Structures are given as structure tokens and as C-alpha cells.
Amino acid sequence: MKKTDSLRPRRENIRDPRARLVELFYPVHYTVGLAIEDIIRAGVLSRKQAAILWLIRSEGGESRMMPRKRIEQFGSEWFELSNSEISKALRAMARPPLELIRIAESPTSGRERSVMLTAKGERFLRAAVANATRFFDPVRDHVDGRLAQAGIRFLESAIAALAAARAKPAGPRQ
DSSP, X not given: OOGGGGGSOOOTTOOOHHHHHXXXXXXXXXXXXXXXXXXXHTTTXXXXXXXXXXXXXXXXXXXXXXXXXXXXXXHHHHHOXXXXXXXXXXXXXXXXXXXXXXXXXXXXXXXXXXXXXXXXXXXXXXXXXXXXXXXXXXXXXXXXXXXXXXXXXXXXXXXXXXXXXXXXXXXXXX
């Protein structure tokens, strides 16, 4: 059996689309997610640092800035990181030779810290995005463009629906 055979989703006798999505977890996470994470790491970042950097890019808005407390929240949810582990990862990214982020006093509170991408961090992430985009060349070359666009729309809608469901207070199940 080839290595990739074990990553193929099981399809037999699964009619419920939700169950089919669950079967895709392993191949999507390990074939796509970790490969993209490795591209973002570029041989210089830990997985946790790459996740933090991408979080700032994704959630930091146009300013590419986030409150440190939000980074702590995501870090503890995703990786069970302690505050000291997050501090260590952030300090390493702020110091030479990386200098990808800057940690500063929050504009709204002297006790809070904000983390922002530096110009070098922005360049690093632009290169990571370009490299990750090339990772998907086989999809571009072998999957019909309309199907790819429909898949992207589905994923965007599914992510929004799941985020909305998580934001609602848990109520009684029907």
C-alpha cells in the first residue's frame, strides 16, 4: 500500500454529507494543512510560531496587529500553550535574526500589549503565500475550475456557518 492510500477518505456506504466531511478530516489536515504549515514555517519557524504569524495576518485586520491576549486565547485553545510558551515564541519572532513582529504597548491600555507584523514579517508572509499558492498547482492543473470555485464557496460558507453556530450560546438539543 502506498503512503497516500492511507490518507484517502473512506467513501463506502457513507451517504450523510456531514459524515463524509468528517472522513475528510485526516487527509485534509495531514495532507494539506500540515504541508501548508511547513511552507509557512520556511524552515525557520516552529509550528506554533507559524500559527501565531498566520493568526496575526488573518485576524489582525489591515493593521496586521492583534492584542497579545487574543493570541494567548488562540494559542491556549489550539496548542494548549501556557502564557510563558507564547511569550517565548513571540520574543523569538521579535528578535534578530527573525524580526517578523513587534511587541508594543497597546494604544488603549498601558498594561496590555499589542503584537504587529514588521515590514520584514509582511515580506515573509507574502513569500509564504506565494509558495503555498504554488502548492495548489496540481489542483489547478487537474481539477475543473468551476468545481474548484464551488468547493471554495462551500468551504467559505461552511466556515461561516460553523463560526456562527459556535458563537451562539448552547441551548437544548432537539
